[in-house]
Amino acid sequence: MSWMLIDLTLCISLLILAVAALYARGLQQRVVFFIAFGLLCAIAWARLNAPDLALAEAAIGAGLTGALLLSALNDETDPQPPLTQPRLGRLLTTAITALLTLALCAAVVTLFPLHEGIAIQQLQQQMPHAGVVHPVTAVLLNFRAWDTLLELAVLLCAALTVLNLAPARPVTAHDSPLTGMLTRILLPLLTVTAGYLLWTGAHAPGGAFQAGAVLAAATVVLRLNNNPGFTHLRVGALRALLALGLLLFLGVGLLQTVLGGAFLQYPPSTAGFLILLIEAGAMLSIACMLSLVYLGGHLHPHWPCHAPSNGVDTWKRHS
Amino acid sequence: MTASFFIWLAALLIGLGTAVFALGTLAIWRLPDCYCRLHALTKIDNLGLGLLALGLALLQPDWIDGVKIVTIWLLLLCSSATTGPLIAQRAIEEQTR
Numbered sequence: 001m002s003w004m005l006i007d008l009t010l011c012i013s014l015l016i017l018a019v020a021a022l023y024a025r026g027l028q029q030r031v032v033f034f035i036a037f038g039l040l041c042a043i044a045w046a047r048l049n050a051p052d053l054a055l056a057e058a059a060i061g062a063g064l065t066g067a068l069l070l071s072a073l074n075d076e077t078d079p080q081p082p083l084t085q086p087r088l089g090r091l092l093t094t095a096i097t098a099l100l101t102l103a104l105c106a107a108v109v110t111l112f113p114l115h116e117g118i119a120i121q122q123l124q125q126q127m128p129h130a131g132v133v134h135p136v137t138a139v140l141l142n143f144r145a146w147d148t149l150l151e152l153a154v155l156l157c158a159a160l161t162v163l164n165l166a167p168a169r170p171v172t173a174h175d176s177p178l179t180g181m182l183t184r185i186l187l188p189l190l191t192v193t194a195g196y197l198l199w200t201g202a203h204a205p206g207g208a209f210q211a212g213a214v215l216a217a218a219t220v221v222l223r224l225n226n227n228p229g230f231t232h233l234r235v236g237a238l239r240a241l242l243a244l245g246l247l248l249f250l251g252v253g254l255l256q257t258v259l260g261g262a263f264l265q266y267p268p269s270t271a272g273f274l275i276l277l278i279e280a281g282a283m284l285s286i287a288c289m290l291s292l293v294y295l296g297g298h299l300h301p302h303w304p305c306h307a308p309s310n311g312v313d314t315w316k317r318h319s
Numbered sequence: 320m321t322a323s324f325f326i327w328l329a330a331l332l333i334g335l336g337t338a339v340f341a342l343g344t345l346a347i348w349r350l351p352d353c354y355c356r357l358h359a360l361t362k363i364d365n366l367g368l369g370l371l372a373l374g375l376a377l378l379q380p381d382w383i384d385g386v387k388i389v390t391i392w393l394l395l396l397c398s399s400a401t402t403g404p405l406i407a408q409r410a411i412e413e414q415t416r
Binding site: 176179181182189 | 408
């Protein structure tokens with residue numbers, strides 16, 4: 001009963017926050033509502049017994065996206081244009097979204113009981129060969145490794161697009177003793193947490209995406225101190241780091257075909273090690289990609305910490 | 320005897336924490352400007368969450384879980400102690416701009 005009350009409150013708050021994030025007065029309010037929405041969404045996933053998703057939502061959905069939106073807002077110095085849309089367009093969008101939501105609800109209600117049994121049975125049969133104990137990691141990196149491989153490729157494409165987009169945003173943070181203290185406390189903790197999440201992915205919620213997001217959060221914290229973090233690398237090293245996850249994944253997959261198996265079909269005896277290897281590479285790449293997306297734009301090979309060293313102010317804002 | 324004492328103590332702490340949260344929310348709602356609201360907000364973060372965390376930590380059957388909950392509170396202390404002044408600083412900048 002008490003859980004039902006909490007769930008009901010959660011659902012209603014989510015709906016209210018979603019509406020507020022769409023229709024609040026200014027951009028700033030909308031962003032704040034969006035971050036709050038992401039945090040409550042993470043709690044909702046936790047209530048649905050999906051801690052992996054809850055971790056990812058809290059770290060990426062609320063945390064990193066929130067930081068990205070806030071810093072984008074900070075760049076927006078021009079008076080904000082009124083956020084209006086033609087009425088017909090708004091109606092049309094609402095109608096299409098409502099129809100899509102209804103269709104999805106119908107699909108979930110009608111299909112779920114049918115497939116749940118079969119999928120879980122198959123998963124339980126196959127789990128001894130997975131190399132890991134946590135079923136989510138087993139599905140993501142072994143049974144449906146193709147999906148994850150392509151996800152990494154999509155992320156890489158996004159990061160490459162960002163690299164080609166425009167110069168990186170200017171560093172607007174000021175050095176403050178407060179953020180310095182916070183960084184000194186948080187940075188070691190974030191690094192250890194990322195390592196823990198990576199390692200624990202084999203038998204409990206966690207894994208490369210969550211660990212990568214935590215590392216990227218460390219970059220965000222570093223940036224509060226004008227420190228470029230991860231992306232202080234030479235462009236070549238940065239690119240190598242970006243591609244590392246995908247290349248490792250592909251390499252391990254292809255190695256199996258060379259050894260006589262199918263692509264991405266690991267032998268059960270080494271599956272655990274191979275998955276950890278892939279996840280370690282993926283974590284570094286994901287952290288790098290997310291940091292890049294947060295910093296925005298192509299970076300100067302040597303990040304200017306304080307003053308530009310040569311005459312080309314690539315990091316200065318376009319006007 | 321001691322077990323029930325701990326449960327009552329936990330209930331008291333959680334009740335107090337909830338009261339602080341309720342009061343703080345009211346304060347954010349009613350207080351006039353950013354600085355006053357910030358004052359209320361940091362009280363909620365530090366005191367309310369601390370009381371809640373201590374209460375919940377007492378309720379954990381395994382002591383290590385209690386330590387984890389208190390660690391969460393300590394981390395939040397660090398972050399709220401940093402964000403409070405940063406927000407205030409930003410508010411001053413926007414006022415004087």
